[in-house]
Amino acid sequence: MSAISNVMRRELTGYFATPVAYVFLIIFLVMTGIFAFYLGNFYERGFADLNPFFRFHPWLYLFLVPAISMRLWAEERRSGTIELLLTLPLTTMQAVLGKFLAAWLFIGLALVLTLPMWLTVNYLGSPDNGVILAAYLGSWLMAGGFLAIGSCMSALTRNQVVAFILSIVVCFLFLLSGLPMVMNLFIGWAPQIVLDGIASLSFLKHFADISKGVIDLRDLVYFTLVIGFWLLANVLILDIKKAD
Amino acid sequence: MIEAKSLCKSYGGFKAVDDLSFTVEAGQVLGFLGPNGAGKSTTMKMLTGFLAPTSGTALVNDIDVVEQSVAARRNIGYLPEGAPSYGEMTVLQFLTFIAHARAIAKSEVPESVENAIRKLNLTGVKHQPIETLSKGFKRRVGLAQAIIHDPQILILDEPTDGLDPNQKREVRGLIRAMAKDKIIIISTHILEEVEAVCNRVMIIAEGRLLADDSPQGLIKRSRYHNAVSLVVEAPEKVASSLSELPQVAKAELREGELTLFPTADEGLFEAVTAAIGENHWQVSALRLEAGRLDEVFHSITRKEASA
Incomplete structure (x- = not known):
């Protein structure tokens, strides 16, 4: 446990030692604001809820989470520190978890900084705060799913740009897997059970449930499984291909 | 003690290390000498548990580096080639991270870090981000992290590469000073370094062991010996x-x-x-x-x- 938290703390220190953290936080806050107020018609709708705010999170994450995750392992490969990190007395799993948790906590911090949105909506009306809390939780879980994909993609290459693009592509497929755009590729030849399976992988569908305030165990299990699967793949990739 | 047993590493059809077996006892400073691409670094990467051997294994203080990689690594201090470190961290932050990762007791971390900083003359730069330091300082930071937990076994991949002659002297002095009761393996292609610090030399080329002798023994093989x-x-x-x-x-x-x-x-x-x-x-x-x-x-x- 202490090995994981040590790696996590180092990673977090690294974020704040460079402008990366500040640039990300500012852009995240500005973008969530723009989406909620302009695209989501936060005021005009006349409802006291944060739906217009949360509705755009999946799309925001699609680009912002890979921006955080791309450096996780690609940078270790490029600078050679992967050899230092993975010859310390800790398992590959501990290193992967430490780095993942650091990035996940960091995104959690970005979400916490959006609390003025929540204060505003409470000032203007009386929203269902339970729903809002569930939506925050769902948003953070979904970010974890994106992040696990991104971390795994980042382990494939020493080039951060390649990691960024790969992550966006895979995240995009997961995001849209329930929509006709992806489903049309499979309809007509794949059996129904496969179609159902692909459709149930959609981030959008599971996030929509939680953001309505319905915390279904299946949605929680879904995101946990997604995170677990991609982090395990991440460990395997590192173990198979450590040096370049 | 280190026991390498038929270590092999191949990449596709290329054999980087080909059936390497040797034993190193405490008190020995062993130099891996060989041309570039001879398999010196690959051997070190296998001993430190970074790369898994294609076949064969090695025992570090009787612990198998393949079966019990993490336990084996606890006995080793390692300076990878090029002395990589996290550039955005300060020297102090970086060494503190390594000290924690090396499972040094919390109360003893500051002391171990200070010790390593003193031994490598890093006091003046300890609050500077590593990426702002010169090559010589970076190399010394790499050495500091390798010795911070006072390991019984030190594996140093080209420890003096990129240092100026004075710094080389210092580092060699440091290695000699630590040599007692320890096992130190260094890789180098600098011949004078072997004579200066090693009491045993293994010449490796194309992944194979070609000679295993003391520096004096090797010199005696020269046709210039007693000329x-x-x-x-x-x-x-x-x-x-x-x-x-x-x-x-x-x-x-x-x-x-x-x-x-x-x-x-x-x-x-x-x-x-x-x-x-x-x-x-x-x-x-x-x-x-x-x-x-x-x-x-x-x-x-x-x-x-x-x-």
Whole structure:
């Protein structure tokens, strides 16, 4: 446990030692604001809820989470520190978890900084705060799913740009897997059970449930499984291909 | 103790390390010597648990580096090639991170970090981000992280690469000072380094072990061992007359210096000095050769390449 938290703390220190953290936080806050107020018609709708705010999170994450995750392992490969990190007395799993948790906590911090949105909506009306809390939780879980994909993609290459693009592509497929755009590729030849399976992988569908305030165990299990699967793949990739 | 048992590493069809077996005991400073791409770094990566061997294994203090990688790593301090470190961290932050990762007790972390900083003369830069430091300082930060937990085994991949002559001296002094009761393996392609710090040398080329000896033992393999070199007036004449001596196998003249190679008979140096005295030759330099490591290295690794 202490090995994981040590790696996590180092990673977090690294974020704040460079402008990366500040640039990300500012852009995240500005973008969530723009989406909620302009695209989501936060005021005009006349409802006291944060739906217009949360509705755009999946799309925001699609680009912002890979921006955080791309450096996780690609940078270790490029600078050679992967050899230092993975010859310390800790398992590959501990290193992967430490780095993942650091990035996940960091995104959690970005979400916490959006609390003025929540204060505003409470000032203007009386929203269902339970729903809002569930939506925050769902948003953070979904970010974890994106992040696990991104971390795994980042382990494939020493080039951060390649990691960024790969992550966006895979995240995009997961995001849209329930929509006709992806489903049309499979309809007509794949059996129904496969179609159902692909459709149930959609981030959008599971996030929509939680953001309505319905915390279904299946949605929680879904995101946990997604995170677990991609982090395990991440460990395997590192173990198979450590040096370049 | 380190025991390598038939270590092999291949990439596709290419054998980077080919059936390497050796044992290293406490107190030995072992130098891996070999041309670039000989498999020195790959061997070190396998010993430190970074790369899994294709076949074979190694025991570090009786712990298998493949089966119990994490436990084996606890005994080792490792400086990877190029001394990588997290550039955005300060020296102090970085060493503190390593100290925690090395499972040093929390209360002893500051002391271990300070110790390492003092040993490597990093006090003046400890609050600077590592990426702002010069190459020499970065290398010393790399060494500091390798010794921070006072490991019984130190594996240093090109520890003095990129250092200036004074810094090289310092690092070599440090290695010699730590050598007692420890196992130290360094890789290098600098021959003088082997003579300066190692008490055992393994010459590796194309992944295979070609020679395993002490530096003195290797030097004795040189054809220059016990040869006599002199600078003299009219060297051609002197050469032909000295070639008559039974102790001289061969005389070679190169850039004004005459070198006489010994036969099995002893006493070449004495015979040459006696001849100089008798003939009143004007000698401006005269020395007994110990042997030349570069020539031994060259002949051992070249033989391999042409075979």
